[in-house]
Amino acid sequence: MSNTAIRDIVVIGAGQAAGTAVAALRQFGHQGRITMIGEEPAPPYQRPPLSKAYFKGELPAEKLYVKPEAFYSDQDIDLRLGHRAVAIDRDKETVTLDNGERLRYGYLVIATGARPxxxxxxGADLKGVAILRTLADVESLRPQAVKGKRLVVIGAGYIGLEAAAVARQIGLDVCVLEAADRVLQRVTSPAISDFYQEVHAAAGVDIRLGARFKRFTGVDDRLTGVELEDGTLVPADIALVGIGVVPNQELAQQAGLLCENGINTDACSRTSDPAIFAIGDCANRVIAQYAFRGRLESVHNAIETAKIAAAAICGKPTPTVDAPWFWSDQYDIKLQTAGLLNGFDEAVVRGDYAARRFSVWYLKNGVFLALDAVNMPGDFMLAKRLVGTGIRLDPTALKDPSFDLKTLLISTPV
Structure with a gap:
């Protein structure tokens, strides 16, 4: 038995990346001790349903779990919930917990995620001001989100718009405030932004662009409204703040690891310390298909980096690195994104915009970069295979509904 196979592993964090990592470590044959540290009382769970099915009350918490609770004891994984890592000592190879306990590690996996x-x-401390990141956040918000209540969503990103859609379906009056001049500006093109603005407007959501937040207003300790910089006061019983997240990299920084909008890692999820790995939302990784590094916030990224780290620790071949992909469910519409559209200079729309079934193909100098698919899963699956191949696409052919997209695979090495 190799020394690697029996070295103790400590995982800081207990989200989807961490849960995937410990399962992969056992799958790849690691026989040493594995300890996972999580601040929340629940075992690793999926976060995307929090703003959708779980918010609506359609799923019990147990359905969100990455693995059943019994999995961790069955696999001899020491799950330390309700605890926080407060320090990493790289020289002594220890992690200190908030209760003063020190855990030794042979390998350390940092999966601290991101925070809103x-x-x-x-007025930020008024009752009624909320965020949506954890099970506890939803459980606090859900009793307040009842028919007839007034919800103001600050930020028109995916989380904000998904929550707005659920709130309208529940029967709340919803107003979305966005400082930019279009919704989803940070993550997609004007074509998709315009589409979703129309969808939400048709559902009765009041979307206000160029709306610059100033403060929360309230009576006693309860929220009553949101005031904008121009003096406009928007009445509110609940204000949901969804203006993005920041990586939880402070622990790594204090330990002297290289960080730059996340914890820098190589292609094997290894940090600047060869005994320490970083995975999930907190990792700034190499994105192979685009030959640059960046930080991705997605289920795909959490799962992929976790498996890559586990393989490296166990001396297994690096798993296949997939193209980045994302999704969003709003009302009866599924948006699926393949690739990253950074730097595109042409957006080609294919399909029926009015019927809510279309895709947008993003090109740069004629080379395919990425795709957004609205209720078009076939286009999404094909585009995933084309990302990073360098294929050049003919915009005229793409727009033609009779053009068979599958022919793109014939001469493309995918």
């Missing part, structure tokens, strides 16, 4: 950006503004 907060608004440091007057």
């Amino acid at each position: 950006r907060m608004l440091a503004a007057e």
Whole structure:
């Protein structure tokens, strides 16, 4: 038995990346001790349903779990919930917990994720001001989100719009405030932004663009409204803040690891310390299909980096690196994204916009970069195979509904 196979592993974090990592470590044959540290009381769970099915009350918490609770004891994984890592000592190879306990490690996996950006503004501590990142956040928000209540969503990103859609379906009055000049501006093109603005408007959501937040207003300790910089006061019983997230990299920084908008890792999820790996939302990784590094916030990224780290620790071949992909469910519409559209200079729409079945193909100098598919799963699956191949696409052919997209695979090495 190799020394690698029996070295103790400590995993800081207990989200989807961490849960996937410990399962992969056992699958790849690691026989040493595995300890996972999580601040929340629940075992690793999926976060995307929090703003959708779980918010609507359609799923019990147990359905979100990455693995059944019994899995961890069955696999001899020491699950330390309700605890926080407060320090990493790289020289002594220890992690200190908030209760003073020190855990030794042979390998350390940092899966600390990300946290919501907060608004440091007057009234931020009023009852009714909420975020949506954890099970506890939803359980606190759901009793307040009843028919007839007024919800103001600050930020028109995926989380904000998904929550707005659920709230409208429940029967709340919903107003979305976005400082930019279109929704989803950070993540997609004007074509998709315009589409979703129309969808939400048709569902009765009041979307206000160029709306610059100033403060929360309230009576006693209860929220009553959101004030904008121009003096407009938007009445609110609930204000949901969804203005993005920041990586939880402070612990790594304090330990002297290289960080740059996340914890820098190589293609094997290894940090600047060869005994320490970083995975999931907190990792700034190499994105092979685009020959640059960046930080991805997605289920795919959490699962992929976790398996890559586990394989490296266990001396297994690096798993296949897939193209980045994402999705969003709003009302009866599924948006699926393959690839990253950064730097595109042409967006080609294929399909029926009015019927809510179309895809947008993003090109740069004629080379395919990425795709957004609205209720078009076939286009999405094909595009995933084309990302990173360098294939050049003919915009005229793409727009033609009679053009068979499968022919693109014939001469493309995918």
